[in-house]
Amino acid sequence: MSVWSWLKLTLCLWLLHKAVKAMGWLLLAALAAAVWPVTVVAAAGYAAAWLRGWPPVRLYRAAAWALPVTMAWLAAAALRVPGWPAALAPGRPWPGGRDHLAAPGLARMFLLTAPAAVPAGLAVAGIIWAWRIYAIGAGLSGIVASAPITFDARQWKRQVRTAKGITEAPGAVPLRARGGKIPVGGTIRAIGHRWHPVFTLPATACARHMVVVGATGSGKTNLMIRLWAGWFAATLAAARAGRGNWPLLIVLDGKGGRDARVKAGRTRRLLYGAGARQVAIWPDEARLSLWDLPAADLAVLLYQMIESGTGAAAYYADILQAVLTLAVGAPGGAPLSTAAFLDRLDARWLQAAWDPARYPAEAARARSAARHLPDIQLRYATLLARLGPALDGPGSLAEADAWYFILEGTREPSVAETQAMAITELAAHAATSLHGEPRAMLLAADDYSAVSGRVPVSSLYERGRSLGIGVQVSAQSWQGLGRDEDERYRIAATADGGIFVLRTPHPEPLSQLAGRRRVLETAHRLVGSSWGDEGTTRIRHAWTADPDLIRRLDVGQACYIHRGAATFFQVARPKPSPLTLLPPPAPEPVVQVPVPRQEAAPAAWPAAPRLDDIFGPGAAR
Amino acid sequence: MTTNPFEALGLPARPDLDDEQVRAAWRAIAAATHPDRSDGGDLARYTAASAAYAELRSGWGRSEAWADLVERAERSCEPDTSPLPAIPGEVPLPPVPPWRPLMDLGRLPARIGRGRPLRLLVRAAVAALLSMAVLALIPGTPAAPADVGGLILWFVLTGRRDLAPPPER
Numbered sequence: 001m002s003v004w005s006w007l008k009l010t011l012c013l014w015l016l017h018k019a020v021k022a023m024g025w026l027l028l029a030a031l032a033a034a035v036w037p038v039t040v041v042a043a044a045g046y047a048a049a050w051l052r053g054w055p056p057v058r059l060y061r062a063a064a065w066a067l068p069v070t071m072a073w074l075a076a077a078a079l080r081v082p083g084w085p086a087a088l089a090p091g092r093p094w095p096g097g098r099d100h101l102a103a104p105g106l107a108r109m110f111l112l113t114a115p116a117a118v119p120a121g122l123a124v125a126g127i128i129w130a131w132r133i134y135a136i137g138a139g140l141s142g143i144v145a146s147a148p149i150t151f152d153a154r155q156w157k158r159q160v161r162t163a164k165g166i167t168e169a170p171g172a173v174p175l176r177a178r179g180g181k182i183p184v185g186g187t188i189r190a191i192g193h194r195w196h197p198v199f200t201l202p203a204t205a206c207a208r209h210m211v212v213v214g215a216t217g218s219g220k221t222n223l224m225i226r227l228w229a230g231w232f233a234a235t236l237a238a239a240r241a242g243r244g245n246w247p248l249l250i251v252l253d254g255k256g257g258r259d260a261r262v263k264a265g266r267t268r269r270l271l272y273g274a275g276a277r278q279v280a281i282w283p284d285e286a287r288l289s290l291w292d293l294p295a296a297d298l299a300v301l302l303y304q305m306i307e308s309g310t311g312a313a314a315y316y317a318d319i320l321q322a323v324l325t326l327a328v329g330a331p332g333g334a335p336l337s338t339a340a341f342l343d344r345l346d347a348r349w350l351q352a353a354w355d356p357a358r359y360p361a362e363a364a365r366a367r368s369a370a371r372h373l374p375d376i377q378l379r380y381a382t383l384l385a386r387l388g389p390a391l392d393g394p395g396s397l398a399e400a401d402a403w404y405f406i407l408e409g410t411r412e413p414s415v416a417e418t419q420a421m422a423i424t425e426l427a428a429h430a431a432t433s434l435h436g437e438p439r440a441m442l443l444a445a446d447d448y449s450a451v452s453g454r455v456p457v458s459s460l461y462e463r464g465r466s467l468g469i470g471v472q473v474s475a476q477s478w479q480g481l482g483r484d485e486d487e488r489y490r491i492a493a494t495a496d497g498g499i500f501v502l503r504t505p506h507p508e509p510l511s512q513l514a515g516r517r518r519v520l521e522t523a524h525r526l527v528g529s530s531w532g533d534e535g536t537t538r539i540r541h542a543w544t545a546d547p548d549l550i551r552r553l554d555v556g557q558a559c560y561i562h563r564g565a566a567t568f569f570q571v572a573r574p575k576p577s578p579l580t581l582l583p584p585p586a587p588e589p590v591v592q593v594p595v596p597r598q599e600a601a602p603a604a605w606p607a608a609p610r611l612d613d614i615f616g617p618g619a620a621r
Numbered sequence: 622m623t624t625n626p627f628e629a630l631g632l633p634a635r636p637d638l639d640d641e642q643v644r645a646a647w648r649a650i651a652a653a654t655h656p657d658r659s660d661g662g663d664l665a666r667y668t669a670a671s672a673a674y675a676e677l678r679s680g681w682g683r684s685e686a687w688a689d690l691v692e693r694a695e696r697s698c699e700p701d702t703s704p705l706p707a708i709p710g711e712v713p714l715p716p717v718p719p720w721r722p723l724m725d726l727g728r729l730p731a732r733i734g735r736g737r738p739l740r741l742l743v744r745a746a747v748a749a750l751l752s753m754a755v756l757a758l759i760p761g762t763p764a765a766p767a768d769v770g771g772l773i774l775w776f777v778l779t780g781r782r783d784l785a786p787p788p789e790r
Contacts, residue, residue, distance in 0.1 A: 065774065065778065066771060069767050070767070072766070072767045072770055073763055073764055073767035076763035076764075076766060076767060077763040079763075080626040080763060104758070108759055109757060110766060111754075111758055111759050111768055112759055112762060113764070114764065114767075114768040115764055115768065118771065165641050166782070168786070169782035169783060170782070170783065170785050171732075171738070171782045171783060171785060172782040172788070174786035174790040175786070216681065217680055218702070221685075229663055233790065258675075262685065262689075266689075300727075311647045442770075553678075569654050573688060575692065577786040577787060577788050577790055578735040578785050579728060579732065579785060579787060579788045
């Protein structure tokens with residue numbers, strides 16, 4: 001074969017190849033022109049999806065919503081022409097329409113075929129858009145090598161814009177949605193989760209354990225307040241419908257300061273809008289009584305409140321515990337106030353309370369501990385004075401629908417840690433108490449790391465799990481979640497209600513929990529500076545929740561990680577419905593302010609003669 | 622004393638101010654009103670400006686303050702949501718009446734008014750105009766009621782977001 005004939009053959013083959021390709025495109029163009037109403041809808045749907053960053057499923061759902069119209073159209077056609085010919089209704093206007101290429105004729109033909117063309121066009125647009133996303137992502141399409149990166153960045157911007165539009169609509173993201181769901185914000189992108197324009201969570205997710213991690217200024221507060229209000233509204237609605245217990249929200253704000261007061265005020269306004277009757281802000285406006293705890297729990301708590309040390313100090317710790325058991329568990333019941341408790345840390349009081357005739361062992365212990373009592377009393381007087389009057393009652397958790405505890409973890413960490421310990425103990429008591437009305441509880445700890453010195457987050461979690469309380473913990477960073485890697489992983493890995501990650505500089509450990517997904521990567525051979533026609537495609541693994549994307553999140557953007565999938569969304573600022581109607585205020589004040597309880601003078605009753613002592617056992621009968 | 626920190630610093634109430642703008646505004650007021658000045662300054666104004674600066678010095682603080690202002694403006698025309706007195710014990714709640722859907726319909730005007738009525742109006746106008754075009758171009762055909770039904774469906778589905786949420790939601 002000569003060079004000239006080889007060239008001719010090559011040229012012919014190239015022309016043949018191009019002709020076949022051109023023929024294919026021409027056929028496609030002819031088909032698109034023949035079914036032009038479908039083409040018009042498909043083009044509009046594709047353009048809308050491209051401009052608004054919609055996923056293909058958005059177009060499929062729109063097509064599904066249009067199907068009832070198609071059904072109605074076919075039904076109307078069947079009424080006119082009964083029987084099978086009705087099925088031909090979509091094609092009937094077509095032949096006539098082609099003869100009227102003027103604008104009114106085209107419009108008429110489009111309207112006549114719209115009931116079928118709209119769902120078909122939207123479905124076609126969805127398929128083409130899905131192919132486009134696949135082809136760009138896999139590297140099969142695009143003019144330059146950076147096409148997947150620029151496509152993704154552009155789509156992200158559009159998705160964010162669309163999500164922000166949704167969050168700004170007054171009715172799109174209410175506090176509570178149907179089916180006990182909590183709307184959180186507009187969905188930006190869903191990877192592995194089902195996509196919905198508004199990202200919602202079931203209220204039951206809040207009843208389990210949740211972790212929120214985000215740097216200062218990342219929008220963590222808005223997210224948490226929305227989750228609290230949403231959980232409260234959903235649980236309240238369920239309780240009113242007889243499907244659950246009345247909600248009790250407990251928020252521990254570990255940082256304190258002015259910001260905490262502003263946040264507490266916002267939370268309260270929102271909870272009133274969600275239907276709460278009483279929201280208490282501690283310690284500014286409400287008090288709790290530590291002395292409501294059962295005697296045994298109270299003795300343990302008081303013991304744990306004091307740093308007792310180890311080694312030689314263990315001796316002192318044992319004496320301390322013995323004295324507390326004697327003082328709190330004395331006959332006649334536990335102390336009812338700080339003053340009453342301090343009164344009991346006195347040798348005379350204890351010896352009078354523990355009558356040697358009836359309680360010889362306890363009386364002997366009280367005598368042995370007598371020389372330590374002034375020191376112990378001094379320590380507790382100092383501690384309880386530092387804790388302030390807000391834990392000295394009166395008041396109990398059951399008296400309000402929600403409690404917002406402001407702990408000065410930044411200003412006075414040791415006091416705040418002790419207060420946090422006491423409050424978690426009271427919450428645990430409220431959850432297990434058999435006396436009051438059972439409540440559905442959510443314990444939310446915001447910036448808990450500031451006060452976690454005495455009760456680590458992991459034990460808070462474990463207690464919550466055993467008591468059936470939902471626990472929500474927030475931290476400013478991965479490191480703030482726990483004291484060591486082991487504790488951090490234990491907290492994050494057991495967050496079965498999901499993990500919210502906002503902008504944070506080190507999201508990798510949290511991203512790892514979402515796992516990886518399989519994606520296609522295509523490598524093209526370059527011929528000079530352009531693509532050749534050869535290449536390879538391989539499967540590789542990519543982050544489900546991309547840490548680089550999380551690092552770049554804007555204020556109010558968050559990623560929800562749950563069950564190996566991730567959803568990026570724009571948090572909507574929580575606002576109550578402007579139509580919220582509150583019940584009319586009671587005509588007369590119904591509040592009975594509890595009077596601080598007074599304990600009986602200890603010296604009088606232990607010395608009083610008992611009937612058994614006078615008449616002998618059973619003489620009263 | 623004003624409760625608007627932006628006003629206290631003489632700044633426009635916007636969330637996108639930068640740190641330097643806020644700092645410059647505070648420095649200008651502080652220099653003019655500091656109590657150590659020879660003329661005694663203006664302690665009240667200086668205190669107000671310092672408090673406002675503490676609130677607005679970070680981006681987050683500015684966005685919160687701005688959002689609070691917006692909320693306050695919205696709340697001024699909303700029903701009273703001040704705290705109710707505590708209700709001791711369990712309050713028996715009235716059962717949900719069977720005519721609840723009618724009550725919800727009755728609230729529709731208020732929901733429109735508190736939502737985005739202008740957008741709803743535009744949507745309604747578009748749907749109405751297209752429906753009229755359908756009835757004018759293809760009267761009496763089976764496609765006409767289907768097209769109009771489709772437009773009504775579109776209006777209902779897309780217009781829901783422009784309504785204010787129902788009470789307690």
